[in-house]
Amino acid sequence: MNIIKTENLTKIFGDTIAVDTVSMHVKQGEIYGFLGLNGAGKTTTIRLLLGLIRPDFGSCYLFGQKPKQASGIWNEVGYLVETPHSYPNLTVTENLKVIYNLRGLKEKSIIKDVISILRLTQYKNKKEKHLSLGNKQRLGLAKALIHKPKLLILDEPVNGLDPEGIAEIREFLKDLTQNHGTTIFLSSHILSEISKLTTRIGIIHGGKLIKEIDSYELEEQIIKKLLVNTVDNNKAINILNENNLAVSINGDSILEIAEQNAIAHPEKIAAILVNNNIPPKMLRVFEEDLESYFLRIIGVNNIEQ
């Protein structure tokens, strides 16, 4: 079942096409990572999904319904858009009570529960304006999670969190998906986080969804190569060619071998070179990170080679 579905979703601000015919779908239980540079259209897409702005063309659906105001679907949706803000003069508990009332929730214990889950217990009586950025983020997440939604739409959810906090939230979101069937749609500029967390990734650039890929496919598409440097690279190329290995030389005069066997067993390459009296000065497996992959996909020419 598609929890999120968009069809040619388009939003235009003046002369700018902020979101350009985006069609995508997110299935139940997926963690969908939404990648894009600043201004790519991520937040505008999220605002369209939440009904905060109206599309100029196309449509979007949550749980098969258009995102109408005061609809029952909002009982199933939790969200966090851009930097989380709360009422600065209210405490953590009071801020959650505001949302508790507006959502018409009935069990008071859920406020305490969500405070505990987001590890805000020691700050529960602290005013929002006195919280650290990380704890403000946790409060934002608590507001999004208080009603145990089936769909979480999160814009940069780990912004401002320290590494320990990021890992904690990552595990928490994974648990939500694996043990509670929650579907998560999240954007993040911390690309390594997306790769660790998501089951599928959509890349948006200039308002267009330019790529959708499953996380396991991503693993296959990422460039891997063995980088080799020796005292005599010309001789090394000849030797390696004699051993049926295709070798190229990059702009930094470093040898590159793209063959899977060589990447999997760099020690065998080292042995060949040593046996031919040209021991390697450097031998390193290069694996393109998600950021490089992302930049390659959107055509920005500054990829580490």
Next chain:
Amino acid sequence: MKQQILALKAEILKNRHSQITWVTFIAFSLAPIFGAVFMYLMKDNGYEGLSGSFKSKAVMMSFEANWNSFLALLSQAVGIGGVLIFGFVASWLFGREYSDATAKDLLALPISRSKILNAKFIYYISWCLALVISNLLLGLIFGFLLQVEGWHYSVLITNLKIYFITTLLIITLNTPVAFAAIAGRGYMAPLGFVAVLLVLAQIIGAMGIGNYFPWSVPGIYAGAGGEDLKIQLNYLSFIIIIITGIIGYIGTILWWKYSDQK
């Protein structure tokens, strides 16, 4: 109805620790305090107890050291000061969601946006009524402490009628301020709007055509422009206020429901 009550509970909670509340009460209470000072200075020596522009103003307005004048002064303070203070309250209540950047949290909920705004309007009306009742009580306390002359039940009733009608007129007139806060996304735009209205109300009132400018009418009705201006008020003066209030209310609701929340 249940959702409306919950929205109101949320609105009350939001304002629990608001220092603005006390600021408005202190600012608004200056009217009965200064009125009491006038009473005290004039009590024994009439106009001779005053000096400078205070004396001229008191003479111009036929202000006397009695309950009728004192209560009329409180109504005039609502008619003029209310535009500022009630406008300030509306600016804060409706603009804060943008200034605090919390508006987006209110827009994708199972409760309708109009109920959230209605809760704000209810809170706004309650806040304004609390302000005028507190001023009235302060005025009565000061008046009795100073043993102001001329106390009579009929004087109180006549002035209370003017006092509360003036209050209702000002409350009604501030719905466009709420609109300015929502459309201007913060409290700076509506505060600017209030400042402009206040200046216009004075200028247009002084030009003698204030009976058709909504924000001049309450002051004139309260007697701030003297009896000559007050008798110029007619049904149209009040109908204009009601229409302004309705347009402001509907505009606020429609804007929040149908405009893009970028």
